[in-house]
Amino acid sequence: MTDPHRPTRWRLSAATMIAGTMVIAGFLLTEISWWFFLLTAAGTLGPGLLREIGWLADRDEFQRRAEYRAGYLAFLVTACVAFVLVAHIRSGGAFEHPERLASFLLALLWFTWFFSSLLSYWGAPRTAARTLYAFGTVWLVFAILSNLGSEWTGWAALLLHPLLAVPFFALGWLATRKPRLSGALLIIASVGFFLFFEAPRISREGSLTAIIDDGGMLLFLGPLIASGVALLSVGAEDENEDEDETPT
Amino acid sequence: MKPRHDIQNAVRQHRLMSGLTQEDLADRVGVTRQTILSIEKGKYTPSVALALALAEVFGETVETLFQLKQGDGHD
Numbered sequence: 001m002t003d004p005h006r007p008t009r010w011r012l013s014a015a016t017m018i019a020g021t022m023v024i025a026g027f028l029l030t031e032i033s034w035w036f037f038l039l040t041a042a043g044t045l046g047p048g049l050l051r052e053i054g055w056l057a058d059r060d061e062f063q064r065r066a067e068y069r070a071g072y073l074a075f076l077v078t079a080c081v082a083f084v085l086v087a088h089i090r091s092g093g094a095f096e097h098p099e100r101l102a103s104f105l106l107a108l109l110w111f112t113w114f115f116s117s118l119l120s121y122w123g124a125p126r127t128a129a130r131t132l133y134a135f136g137t138v139w140l141v142f143a144i145l146s147n148l149g150s151e152w153t154g155w156a157a158l159l160l161h162p163l164l165a166v167p168f169f170a171l172g173w174l175a176t177r178k179p180r181l182s183g184a185l186l187i188i189a190s191v192g193f194f195l196f197f198e199a200p201r202i203s204r205e206g207s208l209t210a211i212i213d214d215g216g217m218l219l220f221l222g223p224l225i226a227s228g229v230a231l232l233s234v235g236a237e238d239e240n241e242d243e244d245e246t247p248t
Numbered sequence: 249m250k251p252r253h254d255i256q257n258a259v260r261q262h263r264l265m266s267g268l269t270q271e272d273l274a275d276r277v278g279v280t281r282q283t284i285l286s287i288e289k290g291k292y293t294p295s296v297a298l299a300l301a302l303a304e305v306f307g308e309t310v311e312t313l314f315q316l317k318q319g320d321g322h323d
Contacts, residue, residue, distance in 0.1 A: 060278070060279035060280055060283050061279070061283070061294065061295050061298060062279065062280070062282065062283035062286055062287075062292050062294075063280065063282075063283070065292070121282060122282065123291075
C-alpha cells in the first residue's frame with residue numbers, strides 16, 4: 001500500500017488557469033476602473049456557461065455533480081441571507097455602505113459555491129488541508145514581504161511574524177490524519193478569533209451592519225468554520241481518503 | 249430524503265484483481281482518480297454509462313460490479 005497521505009496529483013485544466021488569471025486580473029484592474037470587475041465576472045462564470053452550452057467538456061460526471069450540488073447550496077445560503085436583508089431594509093433598516101452590501105452578497109454566493117464544490121469533490125480532509133495550507137502560505141508571504149518592505153522593524157519581527165503561519169500548516173497537516181480533532185481545534189480557534197476581534201466591533205456598531213461591512217472577515221473565518229464543521233462530520237472510515245492501493 | 253436504494257459495489261476488488269491503480273482505471277474510463285476513489289468508497293453512484301464502461305474494463309457485467317444492498321428496494 002502506498003502512503004495514504006500521499007497527495008493526489010492536482011491538475012489544473014487550461015480553462016481553469018485562464019479563468020483564474022481573468023479573475024485575478026479583474027480584481028487588480030479595479031484599481032483603475034471598477035468596470036474591469038466584469039473581467040472577474042467573465043472568469044468566474046465563463047467556464048460554467050461554456051460547459052452548460054456544451055462548448056467546454058473538461059469535467060467528468062462526478063465533478064459536474066459536485067458543481068451542481070455546490071450551486072444549489074450557494075442558492076440556499078445566499079437566498080436565506082438575502083431574505084433577511086430584504087426584510088431588514090423594508091422594515092426601515094439602513095446601510096451606510098450599500099456597495100458593501102452588494103459585494104457581501106456576491107462574496108457569500110461565490111464562497112459558498114466554491115467551498116462546497118471543493119468539499120463535494122475532494123472531501124472534507126483534503127479540502128480543509130489545502131485551505132489551511134493556502135492560508136498559511138498567504139500569511140507567510142505577506143509577513144515576509146511586509147517586513148522586508150518599507151515597514152522594516154528588525155530581524156526579530158521578520159523571524160517572529162511568519163511563525164503565525166505555523167498553526168495553519170500544523171492544522172492542515174492534522175486535517176488529513178486526525179480530521180475530527182483538527183475540526184474541533186479549528187472551530188475553537190475560529191470562535192476565539194471571532195470573540196476577540198469581531199464581537200466588540202459588532203456590539204459597538206450594530207450586528208447586521210458590522211458583519212456586512214467587514215466582508216473580509218467572511219472570507220477569513222468562513223473557510224475556517226466551514227472546514228471545521230466539515231471535518232467534525234468525517235467518519236472514521238474516511239480518515240484515509242487519499243488511499244490509492246497499488247495492486248499486488 | 250433518504251434514498252430508497254443503497255448501492256454497494258465491488259469496483260475496488262475488481263480493480264485490485266486486475267492489477268490496476270485508481271489512476272490507471274480512471275484513465276481507462278476517462279474520469280479523474282477522485283471519481284474512482286469516490287465510487288470505491290460508496291460516496292458516488294456512477295451513471296449507467298460509466299458503470300458500463302467500468303464493467304467493460306473488467307470484462308464483467310454491471311450487475312457483478314454494482315448491487316442493491318440487501319434489504320433495500322424490494323418492499
